[in-house]
Amino acid sequence: MRRRELFPNVTSEKGVSYEGNRGNAVFMFRLREEGEREERRIDGRRGIALILCLVMLTLLIVIAYQFSFSANVDRHLTGNLSSRSRNYFAARGALALVKGYLKKDITNNPIDTLKDCWVEGEYLKSCDLGQAKVSVEVWDAERLLCLNNMSKKSERFYARTRDSLKRLIEILGIESGDNASLYQRICDYIDEDKDGDYEEGAANKPLFLIEDLLSIDGVTARYYKGWTDKFGTTHKGFYETTTEWGSGRININTAPKEVLMAMSSAISETDADNIIAYREENDFTTVQDLTKVEGLSDIFVRDKSLRDFLTTVSTVFIAHIKAESDGRTLKVRAVFRRDPQGIKLIAWKEE
Structure with missing residues (x-):
């Protein structure tokens, strides 16, 4: 078997x-x-585990980076906020400085000139307030042509301001082709009537800010801020010659050459130069003193109503404040009104 x-x-x-x-x-x-086979299964599981570890490591790196990025952003935001706060409070502190100079000036001197303490004050040029460095430049509004006097025909200064604006546009050197239309566009934008040729888009009310001029077709940044022509001649713009504030009168102690010429067709460029030369040595204590300037002895005969639109005392002051800390800058425009009742802040705008 x-x-x-x-x-x-x-x-x-x-x-x-x-x-x-x-x-x-x-x-x-x-x-x-x-x-x-078991070893291969174990090796496979090890490979999967390794991949999972790599994925988790990648996720952790991404999360860590995100936390780091967020922390960095927060740090910068905190730094910006801290610097802005320092600059803001320094600028607010500068208001007291300006008010102090304006009060000192009116106490010691009844007229306003370019030699006054609110212009030449030592601490206005540069001072440290807290951890910020502050500088202030003060303009009196009466050195500038107040365009808001064109808003109502019943205004006392309505006609004179319109005539002055027309002359100013020519004096600034704005191209002749733009003169007539630009003048009319500005007038139509501000005056309350709606009968002009350029009423589309017009506010028909006083300027809220002088920058509102840039909303008017034809008022370019060049005409607003000023420019240098191809011959190297510097031209002022509307920013340095006009304002939305002021009494409407022009202070002959402080007005620039262009505004002096714009006030009357009887004031030539030579006359304006003579006015500026005179006030460097002598203050105009009254408007009548204008007749002491060479060539202007009969100015009020040639322009009988001019006297009513001139002054030697300013009532509104515009402070251009710059506060700097940690490489950051805050610019502020503050407006004060000074009258017998005191000195009041009437406007504040951060630029």
């Missing part, structure tokens, strides 16, 4: 044959194969 084989012939997956009763070898072989 043939011996029964306990195990049939077996061929492994790798092609190795085992015959007959070599079951133990087969068993061991299969066991080894199972072990190899």
Whole structure:
């Protein structure tokens, strides 16, 4: 009787044959194969774990970067806020400085000139307030042509202001082709009637800010801020010659040459130069003193109503304040009114 084989012939997956009763070898072989498969599964799980670790590490790096970025932004915002706060409070502190000079001036001197303490004050040029450095330049509004006097025909200064504006545009050197239309556009923008040729988009009310002139078609940044022509001649713009504030009268002690000429067709460029030369040595204590200037002895004969539009005393003052700290700057325009009741802040604008 043939011996029964306990195990049939077996061929492994790798092609190795085992015959007959070599079951133990087969068993061991299969066991080894199972072990190899298990190792491969373990290696696969290790690979997945490594990938997951890399993903988690990437996420942690992104999160850490985001926290760092946010912290940096917050730090800069805090720095900006801190600098702005310092500049703001320094600018507010400068208001007291300006008021002090204006009060001192009116106490010691009833007229206003370019030699007064509110112009030449030592602490206005540069001073430290807290951790900010502050500088202030003060203009009296009466040195400038007040355009808001053109808002109502019933205004006392309505006609004179319109005539002065027309002359001023020519004096500033604005191209002749723009003269007539620019003059009319400004008038139509401010005056209350709606019968002009350029009423579209016109406010028909007084200027809220002098920058509102830039809303008028034809008033470019060049005409507003001033410019230098191809011959090297510097021309003032509306910013340095006109205002939305003031009594309407022009202070002959402080007005620039262009405004003096604009006030009357009887004042030539030579006359304006003579006025400026005279006041460098002598103050105009009264409007009548204008007749002491060379060439102007009969000025009030040639322009009988001019006297009513001139003054030697200013009532409104515009302070241009600049506060700086940590490389950041805050510019403010503050307006004061000075009258017998005191000195009041009537406007504040951050630029």
